Amino acid sequence: MSEKLKLAFYWAASCGGCDVAVLDTDEKLLEIAKIADIYFWPVAMDFKYKDIKALDKDFLDVCFFNGAVRNSEQEEIARLLREKSKLMIAFGSCACFGGIPALANLYDPEEILSWVYSGSFSTVGKNGTRPLTRVSVPEGELTLPEFYTAVYTLKDFVEVDYFLPGCPPPPELILGAVETLVSGVLPPRGSVLAPDKTVCDQCPREKQDKKVAAFRRPHEVIPDPDRCLLEQGIVCCGPGTRAGCGARCVQANMPCRGCFGPTDGVVDHGAKLAAVIATTATSKDENEAAERIGQIVDPAGTFYRFGLAASLLRGKSLKEEN
Amino acid sequence: MPDVRIGVYVCHCGSNIADKVDCAGVAEFAGGLPKVTIARDYQYMCADPGQDLIRKDIKDHKLNRVVVASCSPRMHEPTFRKTLESAGLNAYFFEMANIREHVSWVTEGREQATEKAKALVAAAVARVFYHEPLYERFADMNKRTLVVGGGIAGIEAALKIAASGNQVVIVEKEPSIGGNMAKLDKTFPTLDCSACILTPKMVAAAQDENITLYTYAEVEKVEGYVGNFQVTIRKKARSVDMDKCTGCGICYNKCPAKVPNEFDEGLGMRKAIYVPFPQAVPNKPVIDRQNCTYFQKGKCGVCSKVCPTGAVDYAQEDQLVTEDFGAIIVSTGFETLDPTLGPQWGYGRYDNVITALQFERLVNASGPTQGKVVLKDGTVPKRVAVLHCVGSRDLNFREYCSRFCCMSSLKLAHLAKEKTGGEVYSFYIDMRAFGKGYEEFYNRVMEEGIHFIRGKGTEVIQRAGELFVRTEDTLLGKYREVPVDLVVLNVATVPRADAEKVAQTFGIQRSPDGFFLEAHVKLEPLKTATDGVFIAGGCQGPKDIPDSVSQGAGAAAEALSLIEAGKVKISPVVASVDEARCGGCKACLALCPYGAVDFDDEKKVAVVNEAVCKGCGTCAASCASGAMGVRHFTDEQILAQIGEVLAV
Numbered sequence: 028m029s030e031k032l033k034l035a036f037y038w039a040a041s042c043g044g045c046d047v048a049v050l051d052t053d054e055k056l057l058e059i060a061k062i063a064d065i066y067f068w069p070v071a072m073d074f075k076y077k078d079i080k081a082l083d084k085d086f087l088d089v090c091f092f093n094g095a096v097r098n099s100e101q102e103e104i105a106r107l108l109r110e111k112s113k114l115m116i117a118f119g120s121c122a123c124f125g126g127i128p129a130l131a132n133l134y135d136p137e138e139i140l141s142w143v144y145s146g147s148f149s150t151v152g153k154n155g156t157r158p159l160t161r162v163s164v165p166e167g168e169l170t171l172p173e174f175y176t177a178v179y180t181l182k183d184f185v186e187v188d189y190f191l192p193g194c195p196p197p198p199e200l201i202l203g204a205v206e207t208l209v210s211g212v213l214p215p216r217g218s219v220l221a222p223d224k225t226v227c228d229q230c231p232r233e234k235q236d237k238k239v240a241a242f243r244r245p246h247e248v249i250p251d252p253d254r255c256l257l258e259q260g261i262v263c264c265g266p267g268t269r270a271g272c273g274a275r276c277v278q279a280n281m282p283c284r285g286c287f288g289p290t291d292g293v294v295d296h297g298a299k300l301a302a303v304i305a306t307t308a309t310s311k312d313e314n315e316a317a318e319r320i321g322q323i324v325d326p327a328g329t330f331y332r333f334g335l336a337a338s339l340l341r342g343k344s345l346k347e348e349n
Numbered sequence: 350m351p352d353v354r355i356g357v358y359v360c361h362c363g364s365n366i367a368d369k370v371d372c373a374g375v376a377e378f379a380g381g382l383p384k385v386t387i388a389r390d391y392q393y394m395c396a397d398p399g400q401d402l403i404r405k406d407i408k409d410h411k412l413n414r415v416v417v418a419s420c421s422p423r424m425h426e427p428t429f430r431k432t433l434e435s436a437g438l439n440a441y442f443f444e445m446a447n448i449r450e451h452v453s454w455v456t457e458g459r460e461q462a463t464e465k466a467k468a469l470v471a472a473a474v475a476r477v478f479y480h481e482p483l484y485e486r487f488a489d490m491n492k493r494t495l496v497v498g499g500g501i502a503g504i505e506a507a508l509k510i511a512a513s514g515n516q517v518v519i520v521e522k523e524p525s526i527g528g529n530m531a532k533l534d535k536t537f538p539t540l541d542c543s544a545c546i547l548t549p550k551m552v553a554a555a556q557d558e559n560i561t562l563y564t565y566a567e568v569e570k571v572e573g574y575v576g577n578f579q580v581t582i583r584k585k586a587r588s589v590d591m592d593k594c595t596g597c598g599i600c601y602n603k604c605p606a607k608v609p610n611e612f613d614e615g616l617g618m619r620k621a622i623y624v625p626f627p628q629a630v631p632n633k634p635v636i637d638r639q640n641c642t643y644f645q646k647g648k649c650g651v652c653s654k655v656c657p658t659g660a661v662d663y664a665q666e667d668q669l670v671t672e673d674f675g676a677i678i679v680s681t682g683f684e685t686l687d688p689t690l691g692p693q694w695g696y697g698r699y700d701n702v703i704t705a706l707q708f709e710r711l712v713n714a715s716g717p718t719q720g721k722v723v724l725k726d727g728t729v730p731k732r733v734a735v736l737h738c739v740g741s742r743d744l745n746f747r748e749y750c751s752r753f754c755c756m757s758s759l760k761l762a763h764l765a766k767e768k769t770g771g772e773v774y775s776f777y778i779d780m781r782a783f784g785k786g787y788e789e790f791y792n793r794v795m796e797e798g799i800h801f802i803r804g805k806g807t808e809v810i811q812r813a814g815e816l817f818v819r820t821e822d823t824l825l826g827k828y829r830e831v832p833v834d835l836v837v838l839n840v841a842t843v844p845r846a847d848a849e850k851v852a853q854t855f856g857i858q859r860s861p862d863g864f865f866l867e868a869h870v871k872l873e874p875l876k877t878a879t880d881g882v883f884i885a886g887g888c889q890g891p892k893d894i895p896d897s898v899s900q901g902a903g904a905a906a907e908a909l910s911l912i913e914a915g916k917v918k919i920s921p922v923v924a925s926v927d928e929a930r931c932g933g934c935k936a937c938l939a940l941c942p943y944g945a946v947d948f949d950d951e952k953k954v955a956v957v958n959e960a961v962c963k964g965c966g967t968c969a970a971s972c973a974s975g976a977m978g979v980r981h982f983t984d985e986q987i988l989a990q991i992g993e994v995l996a997v
Binding site: 255257306 | 927929930931932933934935936938939940953967970971972973974975976978984988
């Protein structure tokens, strides 16, 4: 490649972990730096939106966009970066499927604002003040981004070329993705840059017939390190979650939380997880089955922990943005 | 893919649909849907002219997908699939929208019905777009049939199949065939001696060269699928060499160990080496090892010493044999409700409260009292009560009616009158005399001077050594306590205690009452959810003798129609695994009700045996990796369908 790759990184509704994951590539980051120039990376470098606006269309080779889209500013930058980038990559679970922030879709915006600005125990001055998108002050008009009624995935607003899931994506997967992009031999557009198998495929634990007598939370048991966690009653999302993480959580005695999202064969990640977990708790006795299912704490938050914004129902209530 | 060209046909079904649905309007709407080349409405799509219309359009308009909006696919899906095939299209390029059962018959108002029909047609059109061609396959049919359970239903089935020249094996877990019928004294309504009409059939089964009897044997495992079952049978150790034994009976005459006789419902005694009843088939004894002094204490050996042919073999062990069959008839029969479950009935608490089957044994000439009806103290009762519906038609026990107990209770009342000459009281809720000659029999018994009390015998109490039956006499409108000497409880007919195990072994489902579930309550009473496995007799629900015999013969016809066809069709609508995607979590394995999903230990993926799979979709629904799918029910197809239903 004669010219260096032109890259951009952006964070929208996210925790910053995805940016740290880029740094987690350690010294390999320097190799990336040899083959690439970074034009935009708000968390690490001082560029302004106007710098991006000044670029030509498709000037950037690749934009790594992490975070979900929760407000009008994030949508605006997503559209801007899409215009300026040849390839748009949804980087991390939030950009891919909404991620943790999308659990807010279980609540109305009003419920959220009311909790944050008056309900929560740490709120000071509970005088009902709410953020406004516009306010006039003597110096002129001040604006804030509009808070959307729901959290969205990147794909809901712009075309996404590739998806790199994970909370955050592990360094090996990031480097693999960069290598693929540098190689010029690109997978079909819309591909997920991770294997189309499930975590169980990479999980070394021994699996048998899945019959769960009682569900337990991870802190309530000391699991057998060699046996399937789900068979031990720990809700593990491995059977329905895309591989690519190396099954790291399960090897540390923690169940899979589902951050890689579903395989290509699944439409609704949470529904599938609920289905497979429910089948492990089957009983001829309806009450017994109900009791077992009742032991699963926060099913919506467990099965849709990362995928609510990309699910069929998308949240508690589906509302169109104006 | 060539251009998709869909034809839509909206059926009036005479006035069944057209009365509620604007069929022409629906057809016009369908004509505007994407990929729809032609849309028509017609009087009767299932009639020949309707089918011809489809065939002609396929030719003239080069249709490659067809939607018919008419009745339930259970009615005419096979009809229209054949129509497509006859016009050279793959049968699975067809989809049916049910606008009769789901719309015209259940929707108020023409406008709503028409809108609903449009939504269903749009959904069918969206779905059929994604249909793929599927192909049926055939497997060879083994001509041998296994009959499990040698009661009257099983015997009848075996005799019918054997008569056609095909091989049958009867597996019976008791030492003799005969089942429940062998325990009865007389049969209603003709008062034929039960043994007299049953034993010729038992003997015929034993003598038929096409029938092999495995008595004192149980089915352990069933593998394979219709036409090709591999069945493992445990032949329990009889401790008697069947080839050497002549059935002379010296062994059980000399055996010193006595135990209550199950065949006499615990009323009489039998020996540890025994034949269950005099007309047993085979009439060769078996050692009950739990009660045999030799097996329990290591000494005795009397039977071995007295046997003139040296047939007693203490070293015999259970034998496991695996045989191949093409069809299986399960006729494992029924039990009666444990009467101690209702302490109010007095059974086990008072001496002279017995069950109907115990009474049958009492009146039977080969029973424990040689046919005399006597109380515990040996005297003849002067007053006998027969209680109907004990545990039947009772929400506390069994909700269902046990069907034949009204008639058997009438028979018992008649026998009690005949044998004791005393007063006989019959406590009933309603008299259900439904069969041929049954009402006449009821009239006859009424004329015999039996006291019919229209009230359920709810409680049996004892006061000062005398039994009383408590009832609400609904004709008199008051509570009564009727003093009696003997109470006969006609307890509910229930599924056998091992019904669940048997159901799992053979891939049979059970209805909420616990009996085996037929494929269709009206139209497929003998088929089960597993192809090639049929049910007959009391295992499917309470049945009297003629019904059991009919079902046995019917099940034989089912098996023979498979055998004569020589080949079995395997539906292409089955589950399939995308091995590249399967993560090997094994969640699906235990879920399959048919045992069709196995695990490939080398590839670490699930594998579907297509011949066993029924396409129910349980595995696919549970498969969180999306690797498991069911052909003809893909996510793409179903979501397209749902999308349109919700969109209109």
